[in-house]
Ligand SMILES: Nc1ncnc2c1ncn2[C@@H]1O[C@H](COP(=O)(O)OP(=O)(O)OP(=O)(O)O)[C@@H](O)[C@H]1O
């Protein structure tokens with residue numbers, strides 16, 4: 001009983017969303033073509049989970065691969081910038097330019113260059129994931145406490161050992177902040193790119209369902225996308241806290 | 249043809265060659281807007297091979313700066329610093345230096361054992377686990393090998409830093425108020441332990457402390473520094489035989505020396 005109350009205290013906004021959604025449809029007298037009732041949408045998901053599963057998996061996988069690649073490239077670029085002023089002069093302005101272009105504007109251009117399909121979707125997610133990891137790793141590497149650097153100097157550690165054993169571990173909490181910031185936007189970028197130029201994934205499913213007037217399917221996709229985004233955010237925040245605590 | 253000239257006869261030196269030699273050392277720190285603070289002026293300090301020298305002096309007189317220069321972390325503005333016949337940085341690069349500074353700088357993501365073993369990793373040597381465990385035990389941290397620095401008290405962290413400083417059997421050991429955060433009882437225990445380790449290994453040591461009794465108990469010579477800009481005010485030779493027991497701290501000679509040095513420090517503090 002107390003458990004149930006606790007769960008209610010935590011999750012009532014979710015219930016409120018569904019109730020609000022239902023009331024909104026019923027009170028306005030909308031037909032399914034305008035907006036289906038939540039019951040119908042849930043029923044569609046329950047009746048044909050297979051219709052969603054493949055695309056859901058595809059979106060998650062693309063997001064994950066793109067996120068890992070983008071953050072990896074960002075971290076490597078940060079290390080390169082840290083190790084050489086010359087590299088820093090080239091990479092940092094390029095990264096800033098990349099950052100100032102909105103994703104929506106980038107998607108058609110990237111699709112033009114990389115083709116309509118998974119590779120350009122992946123590329124878009126990589127571009128979105130790159131910048132926070134880059135910036136936060138650079139700041140993490142630079143923020144190593146002076147006492148630590150002194151110690152490593154006195155113990156005769158070279159640049160590489162100092163990087164691997166002092167600066168990179170020190171940058172881990174910073175990288176995790178980047179992860180928390182980027183993971184939801186990676187999913188969002190995946191959905192958007194799939195919607196605009198994709199050949200599969202939840203974004204694509206939404207766009208096809210809508211054009212065939214399968215409104216329950218379209219709303220079901222949107223619902224799943226929302227749930228996935230929220231879950232990714234919650235998981236990323238948890239990961240940030242746990243790993244951050246481990247390294248500080 | 250072999251060389252026929254006889255090798256020159258060894259020159260008789262009065263004093264043994266200094267392991268650490270600061271000659272005419274001055275240090276000026278640039279502050280903002282062209283202002284500068286003179287931390288040290290014309291300081292001469294020679295530490296013999298295997299000698300234990302303690303430095304005492306009023307706060308801000310440049311004691312830590314002296315140690316940082318010997319460690320190669322700070323360059324003297326004037327004068328020279330030579331360690332084991334080389335520049336301090338060279339000694340550090342060959343992993344022959346052990347330090348425990350005021351800030352312990354333990355790695356927060358690493359266990360106590362990992363922190364004590366760090367010098368092995370940085371020197372690119374295989375970790376001698378027995379040596380690491382021995383030092384952890386020596387500083388009284390057994391049972392905490394797997395703990396994180398965050399989980400230890402300030403004094404325990406300082407002790408871990410001392411273990412880390414000793415683990416590679418360095419040629420030169422630099423300690424900057426290593427027992428600053430310890431209570432009097434633990435401090436005396438650590439002093440006895442350090443005296444014991446030191447009698448075994450005879451590492452050339454420079455210890456900075458504000459505790460006159462600690463300096464007298466541990467050192468061969470106690471150097472009293474003047475207020476800023478710091479220079480050597482007085483050098484006190486300590487002749488208690490080693491290994492030293494806690495009993496010497498109760499002898500009249502010990503109390504006499506404590507009074508003498510405390511008097512000098514008080515004069516500097518108010519000057
Ligand atoms: N990096 C620095 N930049 C500017 N001034 C400095 C710097 N390091 C030390 N100083 C100055 O040099 C003087 C000596 O500092 P130092 O840390 O050597 O004193 P100390 O004798 O170790 O003092 P304490 O006993 O309080 O630790 C101080 O006045 C300090 O302000």
Ligand SMILES: [Mg+2]
Pocket residue numbers: 311312313350424
């Ligand atoms: Mg100091």
